[in-house]
Amino acid sequence: MNPEERIELLTKLLEENRFKALREEIIELNEVDISEFIGILPRDKAIIVFRFLPKDLAAEVFSNLEIDIQEKIIHEITDQELGYILDEMFMDDMVDMLEELPAGVVKRVLKNTDEKTRQAINTFLKYPKDSAGSIMTAEYTNLRADMSVKEAIRYLRKNGADSETLYNCYVIDRNRVLDGVITLRTLLLSRDEEMVSDIMEDDVIKVHTSDDKENAAYLFNRYDYLSLPVVDSEDRLVGIITVDDIIDVMEDEATEDFELMAATFPSGKPYLKTPAWELARNRIVWLTVLMISGVITGGILSRYEEAFTAIPLLVTFIPMLTNTGGNAGSQASTLVIRGMVLNEIEMADGLKVLWKEFRVSLIAGLFLAVINYIRLRISYPGQEGIVLVVSLAIFATVIIAKIVGGLLPIIAKVFKADPAIMAAPLITTIVDALSLIIYFLLAGVILNL
Amino acid sequence: MNPEERIELLTKLLEENRFKALREEIIELNEVDISEFIGILPRDKAIIVFRFLPKDLAAEVFSNLEIDIQEKIIHEITDQELGYILDEMFMDDMVDMLEELPAGVVKRVLKNTDEKTRQAINTFLKYPKDSAGSIMTAEYTNLRADMSVKEAIRYLRKNGADSETLYNCYVIDRNRVLDGVITLRTLLLSRDEEMVSDIMEDDVIKVHTSDDKENAAYLFNRYDYLSLPVVDSEDRLVGIITVDDIIDVMEDEATEDFELMAATFPSGKPYLKTPAWELARNRIVWLTVLMISGVITGGILSRYEEAFTAIPLLVTFIPMLTNTGGNAGSQASTLVIRGMVLNEIEMADGLKVLWKEFRVSLIAGLFLAVINYIRLRISYPGQEGIVLVVSLAIFATVIIAKIVGGLLPIIAKVFKADPAIMAAPLITTIVDALSLIIYFLLAGVILNL
Numbered sequence: 001m002n003p004e005e006r007i008e009l010l011t012k013l014l015e016e017n018r019f020k021a022l023r024e025e026i027i028e029l030n031e032v033d034i035s036e037f038i039g040i041l042p043r044d045k046a047i048i049v050f051r052f053l054p055k056d057l058a059a060e061v062f063s064n065l066e067i068d069i070q071e072k073i074i075h076e077i078t079d080q081e082l083g084y085i086l087d088e089m090f091m092d093d094m095v096d097m098l099e100e101l102p103a104g105v106v107k108r109v110l111k112n113t114d115e116k117t118r119q120a121i122n123t124f125l126k127y128p129k130d131s132a133g134s135i136m137t138a139e140y141t142n143l144r145a146d147m148s149v150k151e152a153i154r155y156l157r158k159n160g161a162d163s164e165t166l167y168n169c170y171v172i173d174r175n176r177v178l179d180g181v182i183t184l185r186t187l188l189l190s191r192d193e194e195m196v197s198d199i200m201e202d203d204v205i206k207v208h209t210s211d212d213k214e215n216a217a218y219l220f221n222r223y224d225y226l227s228l229p230v231v232d233s234e235d236r237l238v239g240i241i242t243v244d245d246i247i248d249v250m251e252d253e254a255t256e257d258f259e260l261m262a263a264t265f266p267s268g269k270p271y272l273k274t275p276a277w278e279l280a281r282n283r284i285v286w287l288t289v290l291m292i293s294g295v296i297t298g299g300i301l302s303r304y305e306e307a308f309t310a311i312p313l314l315v316t317f318i319p320m321l322t323n324t325g326g327n328a329g330s331q332a333s334t335l336v337i338r339g340m341v342l343n344e345i346e347m348a349d350g351l352k353v354l355w356k357e358f359r360v361s362l363i364a365g366l367f368l369a370v371i372n373y374i375r376l377r378i379s380y381p382g383q384e385g386i387v388l389v390v391s392l393a394i395f396a397t398v399i400i401a402k403i404v405g406g407l408l409p410i411i412a413k414v415f416k417a418d419p420a421i422m423a424a425p426l427i428t429t430i431v432d433a434l435s436l437i438i439y440f441l442l443a444g445v446i447l448n449l
Numbered sequence: 450m451n452p453e454e455r456i457e458l459l460t461k462l463l464e465e466n467r468f469k470a471l472r473e474e475i476i477e478l479n480e481v482d483i484s485e486f487i488g489i490l491p492r493d494k495a496i497i498v499f500r501f502l503p504k505d506l507a508a509e510v511f512s513n514l515e516i517d518i519q520e521k522i523i524h525e526i527t528d529q530e531l532g533y534i535l536d537e538m539f540m541d542d543m544v545d546m547l548e549e550l551p552a553g554v555v556k557r558v559l560k561n562t563d564e565k566t567r568q569a570i571n572t573f574l575k576y577p578k579d580s581a582g583s584i585m586t587a588e589y590t591n592l593r594a595d596m597s598v599k600e601a602i603r604y605l606r607k608n609g610a611d612s613e614t615l616y617n618c619y620v621i622d623r624n625r626v627l628d629g630v631i632t633l634r635t636l637l638l639s640r641d642e643e644m645v646s647d648i649m650e651d652d653v654i655k656v657h658t659s660d661d662k663e664n665a666a667y668l669f670n671r672y673d674y675l676s677l678p679v680v681d682s683e684d685r686l687v688g689i690i691t692v693d694d695i696i697d698v699m700e701d702e703a704t705e706d707f708e709l710m711a712a713t714f715p716s717g718k719p720y721l722k723t724p725a726w727e728l729a730r731n732r733i734v735w736l737t738v739l740m741i742s743g744v745i746t747g748g749i750l751s752r753y754e755e756a757f758t759a760i761p762l763l764v765t766f767i768p769m770l771t772n773t774g775g776n777a778g779s780q781a782s783t784l785v786i787r788g789m790v791l792n793e794i795e796m797a798d799g800l801k802v803l804w805k806e807f808r809v810s811l812i813a814g815l816f817l818a819v820i821n822y823i824r825l826r827i828s829y830p831g832q833e834g835i836v837l838v839v840s841l842a843i844f845a846t847v848i849i850a851k852i853v854g855g856l857l858p859i860i861a862k863v864f865k866a867d868p869a870i871m872a873a874p875l876i877t878t879i880v881d882a883l884s885l886i887i888y889f890l891l892a893g894v895i896l897n898l
Contacts, residue, residue, distance in 0.1 A: 028652060032672050157637045166634050167616050167675075184633065185615050188606045203477060221700065223481050224693035226616075226675060243692055244673035250696070251670065254703040255787055258710075262783035262873065263776055271788040272801060276808035283780045284813050290776055291817055291843070292824070294769025301765045312758050316750045319771055319881050320743025326775075327712055327739055327874045331732045334711035338704055339720040352721060359725035364733050368740055375741070394740070424711065424873045425776045432768050 003033065010037055014045060023052045031057060035064035043069070047076050059088035067100045074105055083112040090164050091117075092137035092245060095124045124239075132216045133209035135249065136230045136239030139164045142172050145179055145197035149190045156184070165242055168227045171200050176236040178204055178229055206231050209238060213249050218343060220246045257341060261334065261423035263290065290429050297432050304440040307449045313383070314443060317390045318436070325397040325435040326428030328364065332357050332405030333427050337419045340409060350410045357406035358399070365398035389442045396442075397435040404430060452482065459486055463494060472501045480506060484513035492518070496525050508537035516549045523554055532561040539613050540566075541586035541694060544573045573688075581665045582658035584698065585679045585688030590618045594628055594646035598639045605633070614691055617676045620649050625685040627653055627678055655680050658687060662698050667792060669695045706790060710783065710872035712739065739878050746881050753889040756898045762832070763892060766839045767885070774846040774884040775877030777813065781806050781854030782876050786868045789858060799859045806855035807848070814847035838891045845891075846884040853879060 006029070013022040026034055026049065034053070038046045038061065046069055053061055062070065062085050074082060086094065086109065098106050098121065110118055120138055127133030141163040143152050152169070160166045169187070171180040180200035190199050206229045207216045216228055220243060228246075230239045256266040263286035267274045301308075308314045336353055339345035345353065373391040380387060405427050409419035443449055455478070462471040475483055475498065483502070487495045487510065495518055502510055511519065511534050523531060535543065535558065547555050547570065559567055569587055576582030590612040592601050601618070609615045618636070620629040629649035639648050655678045656665045665677055669692060677695075679688045705715040712735035716723045750757075757763045785802055788794035794802065822840040829836060854876050858868035892898055 030652070030654070030672060153637075160634070161638055166637065184637075185609070188602070188615065188633075189610055203479075205479070221696055223479060224696075226692070243675070243696075247670055247673075247692075247696065247699070250699060251791065255791070258707070258783055258787045261707075262780050264780045264784065270791070270793040271784050272794060272798060272805070276805055277812060279784075279805070280809045280812035280816075283777070283809070284816050287773060287776055287780075287813060287817055287847075288820055291769060291773045291821065294766075294772060295824075297768040297772075298765040301768070302762070305761045305764075308764060309758060309761050312754045313751070315754075315757060315764050315767075316747040317743075318764075318767060319746040319750070319885070320740060322768055322771075323743060323746075323878060323881065324736060324740045326877070327736055328732070330873065331711050331713045331736075334707055335713065335720050335728075338707045342700065342704070342719070344719040345721060349721060356721070356725055356728070360729045360732070363726060363729035364736060367729075367733055368736055371737055372740065375744075379744075398736075424779065428775070428877075429772060432772065436768070 006033070007037055007040075014041075014049065019048075019052065022049070026052065027054065027057060031060040032064055034061045039066055039069060043072055047073060051077075055084055056088070059085045063089055063093040067097065070097055071101055071105055074101075074108065079112055082109070086113050086117070090137045090139050091120060091124060091239070092135060092164075095121060095134075098125065127209055130213050131209060132207040132211045132213050132230050132241060133239070135213050135216070135245050136209070136241050137164050137245075138239050140227075140229070140237070140240040141166055141169045142237065143169045143182065143196055145171050145173075145195075145200065147196045148192065149187055149194045149196065149199070150192035152182075152187055152196050156187075164240070165227050168225075168229075168240070170204075170229050170237055170240070171196060172237050178206060178231055178235060178237045180204060181229065204229060207241070208233070213241075214253060216241050217246050217249045217253065221250075253341075257337070257420045260418060260420040261337065263287070263423075263425040286425065290425055293429050297429075297436060300433055300436045300440075304436075304443075307440055307443055307447075310449060311386065311443075311447065313380075313386055314389075314439075318439070321390070321393055321397060321435055321439055322428075322432045324368065324394055325401040325431040326424065328361070328398045329401035329405035329427040329431045330424035332360075332402045333409055333422050334424070336406050336409045337423060340413060340419050345410075347410060347413050350407065353406045353410060354403065357402040361399040361402035364402070365395040368398060369395035385447050386443075389439070389446050392442050392446075393435065393439040396438045397431070400434050400438070401427070401431045404434070455482070456486055456489075463490075463498065468497075468501065471498070475501065476503065476506060480509040481513055483510045488515055488518065492521055496522060500526075504533055505537070508534045512538055512542040516546065519546055520550055520554055523550075523557065528561055531558070535562050535566070539586045539588050540569060540573060540688070541584060541613075544570060544583075547574065576658055579662050580658060581656040581660045581662050581679050581690060582688070584662050584665070584694050585658070585690050586613050586694075587688050588613045589676075589678070589686070589689040590615055591621050591686065592618045592631065592645055594620050594622070594644075594649065596645045597641065598636055598643045598645065598648070599641035601631075601636055601645050605636075613689070614676050617674070617678075617689070619653075619678050619686055619689070620645060621686050627655060627680055627684060627686045629653060630678065653678060656690070657682070662690075663702055665690050666695050666698045666702065670699075702790075706786070706869045709867065709869040710786065712736070712872075712874040735874065739874055742878050746878075746885060749882055749885045749889075753885075753892075756889055756892055759898060760835065760892075760896065762829075762835055763838075763888075766842075767888070770839065770842055770846060770884055770888055771877075771881045773817065773843060774850040774880040775873065777810070777847045778850035778854035778876040778880045779873035781809075781851045782858055782871050783873070785855050785858045786872060789862060789868050794859075796859060796862050799856065802855045802859060803852065806851040810848040810851035813851070814844040817847060818844035834896045835892075838888070838895050841891050841895075842884065842888040845887045846880070849883050849887070850876070850880045853883070 010025060038049055050073055139162055141160055156166055167184045169182050173179050180202045181204045182196060182200040186199055205219060209230055209232055219228060227240045227242045229237055232238050259266045265282040267282055336345060369391045372394050376387040376390060408422040412419045412422045459474060487498055499522055588611055590609055605615055616633045618631050622628050629651045630653045631645060631649040635648055654668060658679055658681055668677060676689045676691045678686055679690060681687050708715045714731040716731055785794060818840045821843050822836060825836040825839060857871040861868045861871045
């Protein structure tokens with residue numbers, strides 16, 4: 001059965017109030033699929049279905065639900081049921097939820113957790129938004145260096161149930177300072193009598209609670225990790241980040257870059273779930289800034305009013321010229337921005353980028369100028385002068401556009417701004433002004449205006 | 450010691466020919482860091498350092514090296530050394546390497562693998578470029594359903610060394626048909642005497658060798674998997690995909706989208722390693738297409754030559770108007786394209802997108818028109834007519850731009866094209882033409898031209 005058929009069957013069973021059959025079908029599903037099904041139901045039906053779930057599954061499904069349904073469910077269930085769910089939830093999921101719930105609901109949630117969890121939650125809630133601390137979880141596995149492999153495996157089998165992952169085990173000393181890491185794979189493939197201290201990796205790659213979560217993502221990608229330890233300022237282990245959360249970070253960062261590069265403030269929400277006024281608000285600031293910087297291009301054009309009143313044909317080529325410049329520039333800036341995000345291009349590479357874009361622009365500019373020259377000579381016979389002006393302007397514009405596009409992201413980084421703002425919209429506006437100046441200067445010289 | 454200091458120290462030791470100290474420092478490092486160090490060395494030094502490495506580490510480091518150094522090393526080492534490295538390499542890494550090596554070197558590599566590996570390589574090399582088959586590896590762990598937990602753990606400890614991951618174990622029947630999956634976590638947390646068949650998950654989520662690798666990435670992200678089984682047309686297990694490879698797929702797909710959305714053909718190589726002529730080639734096609742489509746805007750403008758010769762001031766506002774339209778349109782198209790990539794927006798959502806963009810454009814368009822009206826009334830006293838034309842044109846342009854930008858990616862998908870081509874460059878060109886028509890129509894009516 002494919003997912004659509006499954007959802008159809010479940011909906012049918014629910015409509016016909018065939019709850020027993022529904023329950024049997026549902027508990028066969030993966031918790032992610034159950035959450036999705038509950039998510040598309042009307043709220044009252046959602047609660048009914050949620051209450052069908054066996055305790056353990058309910059706790060798992062709850063973590064995957066969206067915040068508005070979580071809130072509704074918290075309202076509907078007893079303190080005891082809530083306590084059970086909270087007990088089973090991982091710290092990172094709980095913190096995510098608490099950050100979005102209204103204060104009254106948060107109170108009820110905290111009331112139903114034990115003292116220790118409550119303290120941990122309060123610490124976790126204080127980590128800055130984009131920090132490693134904000135995405136870590138507290139449920140990790142720790143071993144002692146003086147355990148044998150046999151003891152370690154026995155320990156994990158007995159105590160591992162609450163950990164988010166068993167696959168990387170962290171070795172800590174009496175003060176909780178991180179001493180080493182050992183993978184479950186290494187443990188299993190070693191002989192029973194070997195000592196954890198002998199086979200663990202002591203040069204542990206880790207992040208600090210206040211490190212940027214993008215840095216954590218970079219380390220995961222570089223070293224192919226499944227989890228990464230997070231330590232506090234005294235090098236004490238306080239949590240771990242798991243690869244599934246890092247995948248979310250990577251997707252979110254990419255989405256944010258796409259949004260920034262299209263001159264939109266990131267919303268952090270799926271498009272269809274973002275209200276129209278919020279989408280509009282996120283877009284208006286940049287639109288306004290870019291519109292007003294049109295004053296500059298307008299100013300340049302009005303200086304050349306005489307030129308284009310004398311030869312109105314000159315106006316005809318303006319959009320083609322400025323668009324080509326904008327496109328050429330944003331090709332360069334996009335590649336450089338992406339290269340910087342992937343740590344392939346660093347600030348020190350400015351000259352290399354300059355040299356590369358210069359060569360690329362010579363090739364591309366020459367090609368476009370020639371194509372353009374041929375086309376215009378055919379379309380506008382007898383207008384050699386104008387055709388030459390337009391073609392030379394295209395050539396010069398492409399060169400300037402690619403150099404500006406290649407360098408501005410790096411310059412932004414030097415000034416500690418996000419290179420992603422130096423994308424198509426801003427580059428286009430800058431290149432517009434430059435290309436118009438070149439165009440009319442060339443027209444002035446070649447056409448004697 | 451931070452990474453930079455470490456590389457400095459290693460370089461110093463190498464320069465001073467202090468090989469013993471160098472070796473001691475190097476073998477303490479993670480294989481990824483060693484590969485990076487070798488990668489920045491001149492080729493002759495790279496070989497020297499590589500030969501220092503103990504056999505096992507050498508094999509791990511080899512997988513992480515770039516293709517040109519791999520090729521160089523293959524030339525330099527003996528058949529026996531090569532055989533050992535190949536034996537230790539995972540199938541996916543080996544296939545990646547073979548796809549890029551020159552034919553002569555491939556021959557030597559294949560000569561040094563055993564018959565079974567050679568056959569497997571040949572099958573793997575045949576999977577289409579973006580398929581799940583092309584990124585899978587053959588080194589997975591399989592269990593039998595009739596094993597007890599105790600037997601299964603013992604089996605893994607004895608036979609797991611060659612598997613890329615032990616953490617998801619696949620249960621297959623006598624015909625290698627996939628029967629179930631069990632995580633190592635579940636195994637360890639279950640009692641010794643339980644049977645694999647009772648605790649495994651039988652509803653296995655899997656991909657087919659010919660499925661798109663993006664689909665595999667989607668499943669990883671949805672279900673938070675660490676690995677995913679790949680089956681052939683008869684449902685037989687042929688390989689697995691691991692999460693580290695999927696992270697690469699996700700980064701590559703995002704990079705490809707960034708490139709496409711900036712009107713560049715994806716190069717698949719880091720920017721600084723792509724030759725200038727190749728970058729130019731990747732960019733020229735779209736630049737040319739977009740430049741030539743400037744014929745249309747040019748044609749529209751030349752139809753209104755009389756209008757702007759009569760009132761040259763009209764020309765001054767053209768770049769601002771077309772840029773605002775381009776920006777407004779590409780904001781919408783970028784968000785919709787990204788939403789489609791993340792499976793948040795589907796083809797069936799066309800009407801929802803239309804309605805949302807219509808509302809967003811009303812808000813944004815009205816805001817921009819008012820700001821513009823106020824600014825121009827101050828800057829151009831006595832030109833009420835033109836100010837009104839420009840402001841109304843901005844309003845109409847934003848509405849049209851957002852609707853075009855929101856819908857075209859969905860329409861592209863309907864025609865089975867990649868929605869990413871409907872990004873800023875193309876949208877800008879389309880919106881340019883529409884906004885100029887509106888502008889001069891309004892000018893004609895309001896200014897009686």
